[in-house]
Amino acid sequence: MRTIDWQSDHIVIVDQTRLPHEVVTRELRTVPELVTAIRTLAVRGAPALGVAGALGVALAALSTTDPVAAAARIRAARPTAVNLAWGVDRVLAKLALGIPEAVVEAITVLEDDVRLNRTLAERGADWLTARVPGRINAHTHCNAGALACVEWGTALGVLRSLHARDRLGHVYADETRPLLQGARITTWELAEMGVEHTLVVDSAGPSVIANGLVHAVVVGADRIAANGDVVNKIGTYPLALAAARAGIPFVVAAPESTVDEATPDGSAITIEVRSEEEVTGFGGVRTAPEGTRALNYAFDVTPADLVTAIVTEDRVIEPA
Numbered sequence: 291m292r293t294i295d296w297q298s299d300h301i302v303i304v305d306q307t308r309l310p311h312e313v314v315t316r317e318l319r320t321v322p323e324l325v326t327a328i329r330t331l332a333v334r335g336a337p338a339l340g341v342a343g344a345l346g347v348a349l350a351a352l353s354t355t356d357p358v359a360a361a362a363r364i365r366a367a368r369p370t371a372v373n374l375a376w377g378v379d380r381v382l383a384k385l386a387l388g389i390p391e392a393v394v395e396a397i398t399v400l401e402d403d404v405r406l407n408r409t410l411a412e413r414g415a416d417w418l419t420a421r422v423p424g425r426i427n428a429h430t431h432c433n434a435g436a437l438a439c440v441e442w443g444t445a446l447g448v449l450r451s452l453h454a455r456d457r458l459g460h461v462y463a464d465e466t467r468p469l470l471q472g473a474r475i476t477t478w479e480l481a482e483m484g485v486e487h488t489l490v491v492d493s494a495g496p497s498v499i500a501n502g503l504v505h506a507v508v509v510g511a512d513r514i515a516a517n518g519d520v521v522n523k524i525g526t527y528p529l530a531l532a533a534a535r536a537g538i539p540f541v542v543a544a545p546e547s548t549v550d551e552a553t554p555d556g557s558a559i560t561i562e563v564r565s566e567e568e569v570t571g572f573g574g575v576r577t578a579p580e581g582t583r584a585l586n587y588a589f590d591v592t593p594a595d596l597v598t599a600i601v602t603e604d605r606v607i608e609p610a
């Protein structure tokens with residue numbers, strides 16, 4: 291099953307808010323439905339957002355009288371992952387030629403994602419096996435798996451490729467507060483893959499690394515600046531600090547569409563700040579005292595000098 295797909299005139303997604311308890315698909319037939327699905331993280335993860343942006347413009351062309359205005363609303367649904375704007379812009383550029391051309395371009399973005407992820411995953415596995423002997427234990431954060439893409443995954447794609455080569459050992463997954471992409475989605479994918487894994491709270495991640503339990507940290511990215519600064523889910527930066535201190539590789543796996551050459555460094559990237567309620571409560575029940583304020587950064591910036599390798603479908607960049 292694909293995380294996101296196109297069916298004749300509408301988008302179909304696996305609703306990630308329902309995982310792991312239910313695997314439910316949803317049809318998105320209007321632009322407002324798509325925008326809500328993006329904002330609520332029913333569809334999430336940078337590559338999947340790129341595809342959502344591309345298919346969203348096709349949907350806008352078929353279902354609205356002003357697809358350019360609708361495309362602008364899709365583009366603005368979440369600010370940090372550059373893939374969303376990239377997907378929108380790629381299909382908008384074809385819209386002038388006609389609606390069929392726009393739909394074909396959107397489907398090309400969808401199909402390319404499958405191919406690119408497999409290529410970058412193999413490259414990442416090559417890079418790691420050339421540096422770490424034997425079975426590789428890895429630490430990952432958030433979900434950069436098949437459910438963050440169309441299929442296969444980026445960081446989890448690298449682990450999937452290592453597993454296929456019988457070179458993957460144990461995987462430690464951070465739960466990823468506050469929306470638990472690690473606890474809900476990454477563990478689900480690792481179990482499906484048949485990979486031995488252990489879930490830890492986010493704040494335990496640096497201790498897992500300091501205690502020598504893993505050989506490498508492998509994560510995805512939402513945007514990579516021209517200087518190699520990496521923006522990914524909040525809680526990634528402490529893992530990079532711990533990896534540098536422990537002397538193990540910190541590897542970022544992402545498609546070229548995540549590399550934003552127009553942004554000079556991480557300080558120029560808009561970090562999404564989500565609602566306070568995601569932090570002051572849990573499962574709809576308030577956990578913090580009434581009146582407590584929360585600052586809910588959704589992403590952080592890992593400076594380039596802490597990044598050992600960025601692996602894309604085309605190249606390996608070694609910023610550090």
Ligand code: MRU
Pocket residue numbers: 331334335336337371431432433434435438439443444445471509510511512522523524588
């Ligand atoms: O808020 P999310 O769940 O969309 O954040 C996702 C991440 O931070 C992923 O690590 C990133 O998008 C890479 S997914 C291949």
